[in-house]
Amino acid sequence: MAAVYSDLAGKVVLVTGGAAGIGAAIVRHFAQQKSNVMFFDIKADEGQRLARELSDQGLAAHFQRVDLTDIAALRAGVVEARKAHGAINILINNAAHDERHNTEEMTPEYWDDRVAVNLKHQFFASQAVLPDMKAARAGAIINFGSVSWIAGQGGMAAYTASKSGVIGLTRSLARDYGPYNIRVNAIAPGWIMTERQLEKWMTPAGEIELQQRQCLKRRLVPDEVAKFTVFLASDEASACTAQHYIVDGGWV
Template sequence: MSHSSDTYLPSSSSSSTTTAAGSQGLSRFPSLRGRSVFITGGGSGIGAAIVAAFAEQGARVAFVDVAREASEALAQQLADAGMERPWWRTCDVRDIGALQACIAEAAAELGDFSVLVNNVASDDRHTLESVTPAYYDERMAINERPAFFAIQSVVPGMRKLGGGSVVNLGSTGWQGKGTGYPCYAIAKSSVNGLTRGLAKTLGQDRIRINTVSPGWVMTERQIKLWLDAAGEEEIARNQCLPDKLRPHDIARMVLFLASDDGAMCTAQEFKVDAGWV
């Protein structure tokens, strides 16, 4: 079981020029340099692209993931590329106490977090008939609860800093009435409620909170499990842009919202889906 958004694709799979750790040619956000950032599910997939993107900006990055080997490989890859090695721990986010302990430990080492990225997710397929109460609770424990309690953990530090940015990873899948994952759809649809429900409260302390909802991102897991001839036709039919979405495309939007350039953006959903119709 993976708690991150699939496996991060190395540079050879991207349609743009990239380094081993992430993408070249990204805008530079000076406001992110030296800031502490915490990312859930950062060891692989979209999360790993976000970790790499912040590292490239000179941020002090911390992340958690259940994928130990992938997480260590990513951290070493970034260090070998001359970036500051991310702080990371193995953590099952279903254990809220463990998640909050990791956040506290990382903050003690890196400083209070200016940025939180709630990325962790698992889109395992299931049918309506197969779902038991235990399975339902387990899906929510991965896809819904961690975001709320991670926010609860970082907000006191953001208040001390005078502000911050929370970026919640949503999904366009449920909005397009995607099938095969009703529990995932329920959890991901709640992300917009979490964002809007906290925006006024957090905004009083200049803490911004937004949702980034990816379209069909071509991670290794998606390509391996779901991308077939029919999927290729679906992309060609539904995307306005012809290029496939890659993890670093999502990271670019996250960087903007985390930076001072997004200073007046809050309570919003930003879709990165190549114009899916």
């Protein structure tokens, strides 16, 4: 760990989608900052393994299996988390699912399913933790977007629509809750080499495109997004709210 943000020690942090990918790196980084981290995911085995790995190191990380597309379960998960670990200070709305889809085959049901996994839970997780932050007159919410819609990526219209919606959500919440000293920001990652990206989407043609389009001529890794996330959640970023930060090595 390079930077230490002393204000993050002891903070209660909730990370969604924390069992894999960028979310798992974020969980690790907050745990290393000595925050009390809770994370939700549908991947029970991976979640339990990560919580065990961190608690074996004497760090505080607690996993709950929650399907975030089930808003009642999400709300119950937040109530349980609060009961176990106290009022939530920081929320990282990270979970998503970047499955590609064909526009002509889209059904109303699949559209709703894509919005549920890529946007809707960010609003309801925020709604669930805002009373804690209002009472504390402090808090930070970070919503995960994507550069895909800025870059004009095709083959995933419901995903890109959801991810562009993250910006509107972020700016509205920042306006409404700024008077309570609650900061709300969004991070838009570029192409970050998670296990899923490497397994599903990285191809020789993709590697060539990366080398051409990114300013930095190398693969970006989840740690690089996590490092920025802990900074943005910390008091070092105390004047930053209602913004959308791109972490993409200069792709867009």
